[in-house]
Amino acid sequence: MTAALLEAENLSAGYGRVPVLHQLDLALEPGTITAVLGANGAGKTTLLRTLSGLMRPTGGTVRYRDQDLARVPVERLVTMGIAHVPEGRGVIAELTVEENLRLGGLWRRGADAARETSSAIAEVLELFEPLRERRRYHGHQLSGGERQMLALGRALVARPALLLLDEPSLGLAPLVTARIMALLRALRDSTGLTVLLVEQNVHSALAIADEALVLALGRVVARGPAAELKADESLRHSYLGF
Numbered sequence: 001m002t003a004a005l006l007e008a009e010n011l012s013a014g015y016g017r018v019p020v021l022h023q024l025d026l027a028l029e030p031g032t033i034t035a036v037l038g039a040n041g042a043g044k045t046t047l048l049r050t051l052s053g054l055m056r057p058t059g060g061t062v063r064y065r066d067q068d069l070a071r072v073p074v075e076r077l078v079t080m081g082i083a084h085v086p087e088g089r090g091v092i093a094e095l096t097v098e099e100n101l102r103l104g105g106l107w108r109r110g111a112d113a114a115r116e117t118s119s120a121i122a123e124v125l126e127l128f129e130p131l132r133e134r135r136r137y138h139g140h141q142l143s144g145g146e147r148q149m150l151a152l153g154r155a156l157v158a159r160p161a162l163l164l165l166d167e168p169s170l171g172l173a174p175l176v177t178a179r180i181m182a183l184l185r186a187l188r189d190s191t192g193l194t195v196l197l198v199e200q201n202v203h204s205a206l207a208i209a210d211e212a213l214v215l216a217l218g219r220v221v222a223r224g225p226a227a228e229l230k231a232d233e234s235l236r237h238s239y240l241g242f
């Protein structure tokens, strides 16, 4: 019996015959933000892709709400409440902000689908003022920060229980990053959203995270409450670079 929303056990993954993740354990408690930190190439993106079903593990298990994800087709994950915002964002340049957001609800079926998606879009536009102002702009007309908000907004239109976020601060001005982080914290507090946040920006991530883990060469080298990791001087010097 477990209280975790998502739990990985003994998880290994790699590309072809090259192993990247080595027997990793991870548990995400509902309504918490967990930061995954580590240098370039540590395996952070590979971990997210494995947890979101984009990559199949080479060993171990991933359970979500006590269901083995290896048995679930990738396209069903969104209906189960898992949303993944990959690095690079994937906003469609030729579509407007509203059209991009609508994509986040395409999985819905049934008589209420269109209405639910419209109300989720209205909520997202309420949260992100810049998107509200530019709802009829096309993707290519947006700044990097706005595109990142749109990618996040589109994931939220699905009303996920678990959000897997890859480097939301990449290429963004500190003020925009701070805004996105504050929003994640507000969503955790108001809706109980569970977030796994991959970040190079250690300060921003530790400022909002409840828990954190540090990866090095595909292994967990430290984990614990974010505040404790932040205070651990030798860890900061060895792995976090501040």
Ligand code: ATP
Residues within 6 Å of the ligand: 015, 018, 020, 038, 039, 040, 041, 042, 043, 044, 045, 046, 047, 200
């Ligand atoms: P970054 O911050 O640079 O994205 P990361 O911690 O997210 O780093 P990963 O992208 O997961 O790390 O990469 C982990 C290892 O897997 C690296 O050695 C990388 O070269 C390798 N790797 C990543 N993607 C592929 C791929 N598509 N094919 C082969 N090897 C890959």
